[in-house]
Amino acid sequence: MRRIAVIGGGASGMTAAIAASDPQNDVIIYERNDRVGRKILATGNGRCNMTNINADINNYYGKNPDFIKGAMSKFWVNETIDFFERLGILSREEDNGKIYPYSGQASAVLDVLRMKLDQTGVTVKTKYEVKSVQKNKNGFTLTFYNGETAYADKVIIASGGCAAPDLGSTGAGYDILRKFGHTITELKPSLVQIKTDAETVKKLKGIKLRARVILGGYSEYGETLFTEYGLSGPPVFSLSAKLSGQKEIALDMMPEYSAEELVSMLYARITENPECTLESFLVGMLNKRVGQVLLKSIGIEPLSRSADTLSHEEITRLADTIKNWRFNIRGTMSWNNAQVTKGGADTSEFDPETMESRLVKGLYATGEVLDIDGDCGGYNLQWAWSSGYIAGVSARQN
Ligand SMILES: Cc1cc2nc3c(=O)[nH]c(=O)nc-3n(C[C@H](O)[C@H](O)[C@H](O)COP(=O)(O)OP(=O)(O)OC[C@H]3O[C@@H](n4cnc5c(N)ncnc54)[C@H](O)[C@@H]3O)c2cc1C
Structure with missing residues (x-):
């Protein structure tokens, strides 16, 4: 069995874990909060604006927004709506192409993700805050703040950015990536x-x-x-x-x-x-x-x-x-008031088709930790689902 460690049980981390799971892979999410998906519950004023049918390259920012084209060609809005529909989420379109769960509850989105994690055998370890990640000859060693360590063949960094720290974001993913030689562009609060x-x-x-x-x-x-x-x-x-x-x-x-x-x-x-x-x-x-x-x-x-x-x-x-x-x-206003992070890990150092680092084989990054941020209206979650899904599939297959 290969072990795939996902750092962060947010939108992109849970999607990555679901996409990575199969009988050959032991997939584990390490989440610092006492539960996964806390931020999802707060999205769209508790209604979760999951995506936007108009999501296009023009809705995204960063040094190289074209990076999202890889995700757009593989797992974009229609695939996301299908993915959630198969999990049980009927969706509904509101003004300006915004898509919400029909039930109007962000908790429904989190519920179905958690059920799927369960069904696919993903292990979820909460209150496990990753302190550092080191590359060894064949894989990675994760060290946690509780003193424990764990081995993984592949690591997906899905720890989010700096926005809304009360919901779990600490910016830890940037430090981990920096130590692997990745460039982090200037970080600023956005949707604020x-x-x-x-x-x-x-x-x-x-x-x-x-x-x-x-x-x-x-x-x-x-x-x-x-x-x-x-x-x-x-x-x-x-x-x-x-x-x-x-x-x-x-x-x-x-x-x-x-x-x-x-x-x-x-x-x-x-x-x-x-x-x-x-x-x-x-x-x-x-x-x-x-x-x-x-x-x-x-x-x-x-x-x-x-x-x-x-x-x-x-x-x-x-x-x-x-x-x-x-x-x-x-x-x-500050990170406490912001919904997303502008800036992040330089996307030229990642493969847009797989989200794998071009510097460190077996290391992936998804969601807000990458230098991609979107407009208000479902675009940021779309990026989280897409980048997470693609990283998960790639970690499972390669
Ligand atoms: C109030 C609010 C409302 C929003 N509403 C919407 C909306 O309606 N539509 C939309 O598209 N976007 C919305 N967003 C933005 C969207 O939620 C984020 O862009 C998206 O969740 C990013 O996903 P992510 O997986 O990259 O990070 P996150 O969802 O932030 O998940 C990261 C996870 O990693 C964990 N973590 C962090 N560091 C560590 C560590 N060292 N070890 C272990 N775990 C760690 C965190 O606790 C967290 O659970 C909203 C954001 C906020 C704050």
Whole structure:
């Protein structure tokens, strides 16, 4: 019997173990938590956005997103939906191609994976945290924090990245891979809130609005939240995947109207109610507080002025700012708030068809530990299932 050790019982590790199991292989998952798949339970707000029917190369980032082509040709969205259907998960498509289990429970996804691990005879060792991995003449020695060691012919590193450490991620996989000579690219939180200059946003803390959020050439529409440190909400999360040195993020708070239409609208308001103070001038168009803070932030003060004192230049400035309210970016929130890791093990050092290291035979890496991250919407789990499955099949066959 050959022994295949999988480090990490998350999305990619469990898939890898299932794909690796056959009568010739003794497959063992070592998981540092007291149970496998804790992160899966938290995905999609407890509903698990398992994949996305639109998943394509354009949804992925890293030094070389083309690396995912190997996975796309072998085990991609349709194969994933089939795989889970055979395990018992009926799925359903929601907005923007997002796929969820029909039952609406992330726990269902974890349940069927655990049942399959059981049926295929995979051994699951929880509370086993791998400290180091060494290569020997014929295989590998794993050393655990509890002092034990174990032998394996092949090792699949599926220990995730640095995001959401409370769910098990420690970044340990990067250290293990570094010791084997692998390059780890710069690591950053992604799918995370964006920090901006706090002065303006903190005055609006807690206010939500539906806006188009703009980051460089990208934009996303949806519920956006002002916080004391910056901006949050689904559009901000999604755009954080595309952060690459942009200095500003902007809000279009009335995307249905052009700036010219807004100018006419503002003039009409002045005609209707010339003595209205600026304090209430935007009421009914924008959240009252947002309107007040916006006016002050572009120097249209004092708010006790009446609307008919606004100059044409002030009116156009106001309309332009409603369409494009810009904030300086000051980074992102931390790993605790992030859903995924941007960066990771350099994919040029792995075979895209098998996930095997090009530096160390018998060593594989899957999921978030590799330098691949995806958009918000099921793309990251898709990468975890695909890379895990391919690594498992390859470890079983070769
Ligand atoms: C709150 C939240 C919601 C999300 N929602 C979605 C979603 O709806 N759709 C989507 O596509 N993606 C979502 N993601 C992202 C997705 O969950 C991850 O990209 C994916 O789980 C990565 O899979 P992985 O196998 O690489 O790592 P993980 O799933 O993180 O698994 C790694 C496992 O390795 C274990 N481990 C770590 N170090 C060691 C060690 N030294 N020894 C032994 N075990 C170790 C960890 O405890 C963990 O169980 C979400 C993430 C978060 C945090």
